[in-house]
Amino acid sequence: MPKLSWSDFLARVEAFPTTSIPVAELFRLVRSVEFPRELLESHMQWSPETYQRVPLYRSDRLEALVLCWEDGQATVIHDHGPSCSVAAVTQGLVKVENFRRADRGERPGFARLETTETLTLNPGDVCCSEIGGIHAMGNEQGGRKRLVTVNFYSPPLSRIQTFDRATGAIGEKVYPALLATL
Ligand SMILES: [Fe+2]
Numbered sequence: 258m259p260k261l262s263w264s265d266f267l268a269r270v271e272a273f274p275t276t277s278i279p280v281a282e283l284f285r286l287v288r289s290v291e292f293p294r295e296l297l298e299s300h301m302q303w304s305p306e307t308y309q310r311v312p313l314y315r316s317d318r319l320e321a322l323v324l325c326w327e328d329g330q331a332t333v334i335h336d337h338g339p340s341c342s343v344a345a346v347t348q349g350l351v352k353v354e355n356f357r358r359a360d361r362g363e364r365p366g367f368a369r370l371e372t373t374e375t376l377t378l379n380p381g382d383v384c385c386s387e388i389g390g391i392h393a394m395g396n397e398q399g400g401r402k403r404l405v406t407v408n409f410y411s412p413p414l415s416r417i418q419t420f421d422r423a424t425g426a427i428g429e430k431v432y433p434a435l436l437a438t439l
Pocket residue numbers: 335336337342392439
């Protein structure tokens with residue numbers, strides 16, 4: 258697929274017949290988009306406290322955030338509720354851990370998770386998480402190197418679950434409060 262401009266990308270998204278874009282289709286579109294440098298730079302914010310989530314776009318089909326990660330900053334383990342997600346790396350290396358539930362919900366409020374894969378992605382790489390997928394992302398580059406990712410969700414984020422890495426305790430977050438734990 259030839260490269261898509263940002264406006265062509267959004268036009269394709271908004272022409273989609275349903276508000277839930279299948280993850281494979283969203284992956285294909287995001288892999289093709291050429292992010293304008295000025296668009297990214299105008300949406301970059303940094304904090305020593307935690308990685309920053311800067312709203313880039315939101316419609317009834319898609320939510321896009323620019324995530325700016327200082328060295329050592331990472332998400333908690335989470336899913337995306339009824340949304341799928343696709344993330345594109347535009348600067349630095351991202352570590353992605355994917356998990357699956359190894360329990361059947363026998364202990365309400367808790368999950369037992371198993372790591373299914375751990376990936377390091379480079380600038381230009383794109384990864385995705387299906388509806389129900391559980392993952393964590395972070396900047397473990399060292400050397401005070403920064404990371405920028407552009408993360409997409411379809412349909413837009415509404416509610417998510419978080420999973421405590423030590424205890425497996427499940428937390429529930431709704432939009433927009435969930436942005437603080439994404
Ligand atoms: Fe995520």
